[in-house]
Amino acid sequence: MRVGTPHRPEAPSATPVKQSAAGERGRDTHAKRIAPTPRRARTKGGLSRFAVFAAPGLVVYLALVLVPIAMTTGYSLTNRNPFNPPTRWVGLDNLTGLFSDDEFLKALQNTVVITVIVTLVTNAGGLAIALLLDRRGWLYNALRSVFFVPVVLSAVVVSVIWQSILVDDGLLNSMLRDLGVHHPPGWLSDPGLALYTVSWVIAWQGLGFCVVIYLAGLQGIPQELYEAAAIDGCGPLMRFRKVTWPMLAPAVTINTVMSLIGGFKAYDQIQVLTNGGPGPGTTSTLAFQVVQTAFNGNHVGYASAMAVVMLVLVAAVSVVALGLLQKREVTS
Template sequence: MRQARPSLRKAGRLAPARAGRLRHLLVFAVPGLAVYALFVLVPVVMTVYLSLTNQNAFNPPTRFIGLANYSRLLADESFLNALRNTAVITVLVTAGANACGLCIALLLERRGWLNNILRSVFFTPVVLSSVVVSVIWQALLTDDGLLNSLLTELGVQQPPGWLSDPGIALYSLSWIICWQVLGFCVVVYLAALQGIPQELHEAAGLDGAGPLERFRHVTWPMIAPAVTINTIMLLITGFKVYDQVQVITNGGPGDGATSTIAFEIVQTAFAGNRVGYASAMATVMLVLVATISTVVLRALQRREVSA
């Protein structure tokens, strides 16, 4: 009993301290959790609920229809076309911005006033509004725009219809998105490259490794976390593309040549007033993004460990 009393007194002193820490934690955590629940969880729950109804502002009343909206999506050619376009944009943007961003980061790795200026130049599109970027590129890529005018001066008789040809427009749109997010990838890769100890490169050089071998065995494994960050961010960016489609092509040319899932959701909900059906599209998009991002994240994290 004599040995137990100090422990009891100590536990009595620790209890108020733990309670105080818990109160402080709640004070700081509750506002953040409340905002997250209000602007993320509640809209997600409402979207899932509306996807199970026939919600239409001009065709009341609203009825619960179960999975009818989802079964209709499987046969909806407009939605399937938007899904294909979104997949193409996501793959091109993820691969293109990652590859170009890494190459540019390797070129700008060394410090110097010129490299500092170029870093700012490459990062500028990231801070610009997507609408501003879209208007600029639309002026450049229209049939009578600056690019085609230059090609005509160089002797090209029929310049490509960058935004008017259904076979090219989707790739032009992907390039614009890639160009805008390229600066973000460059900054992330530069931070990763500058975090590699110089001793590793020197040791590899002493062992006779050339530039390509040093990149393969030293640089590439060390920048694995940066590859993970950029890939996940680009995947999400590709799936939620809307502004560029709305401003540059409005889903065209032709019948949905550049329509994406996000564009189709907005058109269905606000132009067609079919909120329940649009909510089903949004739910499918959420599940796709969450599933693909999780799978890719797990795969890249395993690569980080093995590297």
């Protein structure tokens, strides 16, 4: 019987092993090449790019906002008068003295009245006009531009125009006399009317801004909501109450806060229309009183204390109003 030679398996070749090792090294090198940048390096690069783009704006904000606020706060603690040196430290005497100053308290009262009137008139009137203009067509587009024109005009220009209309011998009183009114009101000369007249001028100029914001809010409301409300049997008033008004909550927030700030810082219209009169402090506001005290009376330290109080009031009212209105946005 023939005995066969047992079959021995051939040893694997060394070449594939070398090729496999080379392939692994190649994949490792490629993986290292495409490995992501460490997070620290990415963060450092992002911060440097952010700093490059943000630096100009931050420098301007620092120079024109933060530094003047800091300087004004420092001056409010002194008796600074550039024409009567030296400047002495008085602490909180300026701030405490404001609340026994009749002129300052009158200016504060006038400012509150103007702010309330401006906020109510611009929001109510702006919403009413926006509802009327929320339609398509060239006529409505032209009317939107007309209502927005006063916003882009200077407050001084607007005040000069209204002064020519509202003075005793102006256009409005001339028309009233032609209609048979022998003694028309003194819109700017009557102490009982001047403050409300100035408030109207300020509100008139800010009306266009509110119209644009409310129009943007109205055009952002989905029509499906109105269709669903109509299917449920809601009339126009119910649709406004249940759909339009809740959906306009962000627009109401913007317009209310901007109107509050605009009312508190009213100055140009007061200066041009009445110069704080008629009479002592009849239409004087906080901003007007600050300028008069600092530049006419040269009491920079005392005027700086007024400016600090004004800043705190505006910030406090804005924060409170913003918090309440944003809470309404969530619940609407």
